[in-house]
Amino acid sequence: MEKNLDINALVDKVMERIAEEMNDSAPKEDNDHFVSEESSEEMQEEIAIRTSNIPNPKWEDGVTEIIESTPARIAVWRAGTRPLTKTMLKLRIDHAAAVDSVYGEVDDKLLDEFSFIRIETMYENNEEYLKRPDKGRIITEDGIAVLKEECIAKAQVQIVVSDGLSANAVNANLRDVYPSLLDSLEINQLKTGTPLFVKGGRVACMDHIGEILQPEVLVILIGERPGLLTSESMSAYMCYRPRKGIVESNRTVISNIHKVGTSPLEAGAHIGTILKKMLEQKTSGVKLNI
Amino acid sequence: MNTKTVLLGKTYQFQDLKEIMAKANEEKSGDQLAGISAQDAKERIAAKYILADLTLSDIRSNPLLSPEQDEVSRVIDEGINERIYSEIKNWTIAELREYLLSSIIGDSEIKRISRGLTSEMIAAVTKIMTNLDLIQAAAKIEVTTHCNATIGQKGILSGRAQPNHPRDNLTGIKASLYEALSYGIGDAVIGINPVIDMVDSVKDILSLTKEVMTKWDIPTQNCVLAHVTTQMKAIRNGAPADMIFQSIAGTELGNKAFGIDEDLLNEADELIRKEGTAPGPNLWYFETGQGSELSGEAHHGIDQVTLESRCYGLARKYNPFIVNTVVGFIGPEYLYDTKQVTRAGLEDHFMGKMHLLPMGVDVCYTNHIKADQNDMDNLSLLLGAAGVNFIIGVPMADDCMLNYQSTSYHDIATLREVLKLRPAPAFEQWLEKMGIMEHGRLTKAAGDPTMFM
Numbered sequence: 001m002e003k004n005l006d007i008n009a010l011v012d013k014v015m016e017r018i019a020e021e022m023n024d025s026a027p028k029e030d031n032d033h034f035v036s037e038e039s040s041e042e043m044q045e046e047i048a049i050r051t052s053n054i055p056n057p058k059w060e061d062g063v064t065e066i067i068e069s070t071p072a073r074i075a076v077w078r079a080g081t082r083p084l085t086k087t088m089l090k091l092r093i094d095h096a097a098a099v100d101s102v103y104g105e106v107d108d109k110l111l112d113e114f115s116f117i118r119i120e121t122m123y124e125n126n127e128e129y130l131k132r133p134d135k136g137r138i139i140t141e142d143g144i145a146v147l148k149e150e151c152i153a154k155a156q157v158q159i160v161v162s163d164g165l166s167a168n169a170v171n172a173n174l175r176d177v178y179p180s181l182l183d184s185l186e187i188n189q190l191k192t193g194t195p196l197f198v199k200g201g202r203v204a205c206m207d208h209i210g211e212i213l214q215p216e217v218l219v220i221l222i223g224e225r226p227g228l229l230t231s232e233s234m235s236a237y238m239c240y241r242p243r244k245g246i247v248e249s250n251r252t253v254i255s256n257i258h259k260v261g262t263s264p265l266e267a268g269a270h271i272g273t274i275l276k277k278m279l280e281q282k283t284s285g286v287k288l289n290i
Numbered sequence: 291m292n293t294k295t296v297l298l299g300k301t302y303q304f305q306d307l308k309e310i311m312a313k314a315n316e317e318k319s320g321d322q323l324a325g326i327s328a329q330d331a332k333e334r335i336a337a338k339y340i341l342a343d344l345t346l347s348d349i350r351s352n353p354l355l356s357p358e359q360d361e362v363s364r365v366i367d368e369g370i371n372e373r374i375y376s377e378i379k380n381w382t383i384a385e386l387r388e389y390l391l392s393s394i395i396g397d398s399e400i401k402r403i404s405r406g407l408t409s410e411m412i413a414a415v416t417k418i419m420t421n422l423d424l425i426q427a428a429a430k431i432e433v434t435t436h437c438n439a440t441i442g443q444k445g446i447l448s449g450r451a452q453p454n455h456p457r458d459n460l461t462g463i464k465a466s467l468y469e470a471l472s473y474g475i476g477d478a479v480i481g482i483n484p485v486i487d488m489v490d491s492v493k494d495i496l497s498l499t500k501e502v503m504t505k506w507d508i509p510t511q512n513c514v515l516a517h518v519t520t521q522m523k524a525i526r527n528g529a530p531a532d533m534i535f536q537s538i539a540g541t542e543l544g545n546k547a548f549g550i551d552e553d554l555l556n557e558a559d560e561l562i563r564k565e566g567t568a569p570g571p572n573l574w575y576f577e578t579g580q581g582s583e584l585s586g587e588a589h590h591g592i593d594q595v596t597l598e599s600r601c602y603g604l605a606r607k608y609n610p611f612i613v614n615t616v617v618g619f620i621g622p623e624y625l626y627d628t629k630q631v632t633r634a635g636l637e638d639h640f641m642g643k644m645h646l647l648p649m650g651v652d653v654c655y656t657n658h659i660k661a662d663q664n665d666m667d668n669l670s671l672l673l674g675a676a677g678v679n680f681i682i683g684v685p686m687a688d689d690c691m692l693n694y695q696s697t698s699y700h701d702i703a704t705l706r707e708v709l710k711l712r713p714a715p716a717f718e719q720w721l722e723k724m725g726i727m728e729h730g731r732l733t734k735a736a737g738d739p740t741m742f743m
Contacts, residue, residue: 058735061738062739069459070690071456072469073690078736081703081732082700091687091688130621131319131322131626136390227690228695
């Protein structure tokens with residue numbers, strides 16, 4: 001397994017760090033009203049497992065220090081050689097949430113609210129989607145007809161949203177990331193095409209859509225493979241003149257968009273800026289100077 | 291070479307060895323994705339029947355990828371002991387299977403014939419073995435290796451401490467490492483996957499782990515799993531590395547996708563021998579996993595079991611200290627569910643051991659594959675019975691950097707108790723000295739990472 005991260009991922013991590021530093025330095029009040037009730041509960045749960053279960057630690061003060069240094073599930077203690085019950089159940093609930101997200105559905109009302117036109121890939125069903133990534137890159141005949149008849153062609157900016165590997169990611173972030181992206185495009189005086197939702201999409205379905213609609217730049221907001229820390233992480237893949245046969249290094253990506261990662265509001269604004277640079281420089285991916 | 295059989299009144303005719311090898315595989319989504327798998331169970335068994343009657347020389351004289359075309363093929367072919375091969379070349383694959391399972395055949399006999407077997411022959415016999423066959427045959431083979439300390443003896447189960455951190459935070463890595471050590475984990479290696487593949491951060495992590503090892507006098511070895519070229523630069527800049535890591539593939543093209551070739555591995559090998567911090571002689575850590583060649587479009591229409599075996603053929607040239615198949619990481623398009631992951635884990639472990647490699651397995655899953663932690667409990671127990679050299683230890687099995695689940699510090703400690711296995715001898719002595727283990731069992735003090743603070 002190649003666990004080493006590629007250059008895009010590297011850029012992401014750096015951006016993630018910058019975003020974190022920005023979050024850290026932002027006044028607390030500014031962040032508070034973005035935190036929904038649900039997420040405060042989650043945070044409390046998070047805090048609950050972050051307490052040590054070690055009954056008589058050799059160095060009491062050390063316990064807090066190590067717990068604060070990592071999100072890893074440490075200082076958890078044991079029953080014999082097995083984990084304590086609550087620690088074990090916490091792992092299982094986090095996994096259940098992640099799995100739910102893979103098999104979940106994007107909320108119809110949400111898509112209606114922003115007037116997204118719906119199309120599908122050849123994914124057929126969830127099982128086939130997971131087994132055949134190639135099918136998630138091709139739009140169905142029906143979808144192609146919709147693109148040709150109902151959508152604006154040759155737009156400056158084409159916005160696409162897809163469930164990808166996490167419907168939760170779309171449900172959790174779209175309300176923040178999409179309006180802030182539209183605002184940012186308006187500020188930059190960029191015109192958008194028809195907003196599209198692709199069910200069963202893989203990142204490269206943008207190439208097929210690009211082939212048909214021929215926008216100047218395209219951004220796809222897509223659910224990432226869920227982790228246990230969060231199942232709500234979304235990525236934005238952007239490409240200048242996307243078409244079939246494009247190589248991965250031609251895409252620009254912002255990943256880790258969720259409420260405790262890169263904030264969805266900031267991400268929306270950031271995407272707008274990057275798209276503008278793509279249009280100016282007429283390129284994307286590794287050749288783009290950000 | 292026969293390519294035809296009649297089964298249940300139906301004639302099955304295959305084109306060539308490549309097709310027979312692919313269709314004889316147990317069901318794998320990766321082979322289906324490549325479009326080379328059997329259509330149904332009957333066709334699968336028909337291919338197994340034909341394969342069972344082919345001879346070792348049939349396999350060798352019908353190369354799936356010729357040595358002229360591919361350097362991995364060349365490395366495998368050059369490594370064969372011709373005298374031993376000529377003694378067994380008329381054996382059928384069925385005879386090879388029955389030889390390995392025979393009650394009078396043990397470690398030394400298998401080690402001898404191993405020198406005459408190509409990776410394709412080992413893959414072939416794997417395809418006609420059941421899960422329990424794979425466990426029993428692998429359990430006969432003892433592969434010990436030495437870097438700073440020796441692991442792999444019969445009755446020993448080692449653990450890799452994998453204290454990854456999502457931002458490579460050194461304090462965080464150290465905290466998770468202390469937790470590992472307090473459960474008796476870390477005798478295979480203290481190995482960290484870095485977030486950022488850069489020379490300075492690799493050097494920092496190597497220095498940190500070395501510092502902990504020196505301070506507490508721990509008989510183990512360190513490694514940072516960056517790209518080989520990054521590690522080489524770090525070592526040349528004075529980073530203390532006991533061994534060198536690289537992911538490898540079963541074809542030259544696959545390795546190209548990983549940014550490596552034989553020349554680069556040779557260069558790294560020379561460097562770690564001259565400038566590494568451990569005596570060796572085993573100074574490599576390789577990782578593999580079924581499906582990586584297909585994912586890199588470098589599979590040449592060959593099935594994923596055979597390609598995996600070829601990884602081991604390449605690895606054996608470098609006498610590694612540890613080899614790890616990361617069996618459930620790649621995703622459902624290659625291994626769809628628990629059943630496929632379990633089978634692949636047992637296949638990989640067996641094939642690696644048949645190459646006389648010190649096999650470990652990352653018993654793991656991602657969240658989009660049909661598996662859960664109970665399945666990891668099961669597979670790790672099966673591999674413990676098969677004599678796996680080491681498995682992976684992650685806090686509560688949840689790797690907060692790589693976003694997947696593996697096996698935990700608790701799991702390794704439990705497997706040792708249930709299967710009556712012990713940590714590597716030098717490491718166990720150290721655990722006793724630290725008051726973490728007594729007579730092979732964890733003490734009351736175990737599980738408290740603050741003992742190292």
